[in-house]
Amino acid sequence: MALSDDLHIERLATGLLARTLPKAEWTHEAHFAAALWLLRHRPDLTRADEIRRLISGYNEATGTANTDKGGYHHSITLASMRAARHHLASHGPEAPLHEVLRLLMASPQGHPGWLAAFWREEALFSVAARRTWVEPDLAPLPF
Numbered sequence: 001m002a003l004s005d006d007l008h009i010e011r012l013a014t015g016l017l018a019r020t021l022p023k024a025e026w027t028h029e030a031h032f033a034a035a036l037w038l039l040r041h042r043p044d045l046t047r048a049d050e051i052r053r054l055i056s057g058y059n060e061a062t063g064t065a066n067t068d069k070g071g072y073h074h075s076i077t078l079a080s081m082r083a084a085r086h087h088l089a090s091h092g093p094e095a096p097l098h099e100v101l102r103l104l105m106a107s108p109q110g111h112p113g114w115l116a117a118f119w120r121e122e123a124l125f126s127v128a129a130r131r132t133w134v135e136p137d138l139a140p141l142p143f
Helices: 006-018 028-041 048-061 074-089 097-106 127-131
Strands: none
Touching: 006 028, 006 048, 006 097, 028 074, 028 097, 048 074, 074 097, 074 127
16 A cells, blocks of 8 residues: 555554455555554544554454563553654644654654664563563653
């Protein structure tokens, strides 16, 4: 799915909510697109407990088990939501989401390995970080 306009971002986000988004379309960019859409249109679903419920349910619906080794990851999700919130706030409320997404993907957070600057691999991929929020152990997040 091309995420080059707001309609495609909305379709992706509503597919996530309905648990009908094909698993192959749930990419790094799609995670951020959905986060931006939720932050703007459904902020009630961006609280830590709600986003966990939403993504865990989507994972289960697409055959991805939420375990201590795979599926939902709380620290990565919350760090990504903070990054998305920061990028969205740096633009006006009328800024097209696809433009915010394009700029976010051109930023350091657009690289799938962006969290390695803040957490050691052992800390980020620990069971504790998957289940709960674990503070970065290399550097604080800039947002």
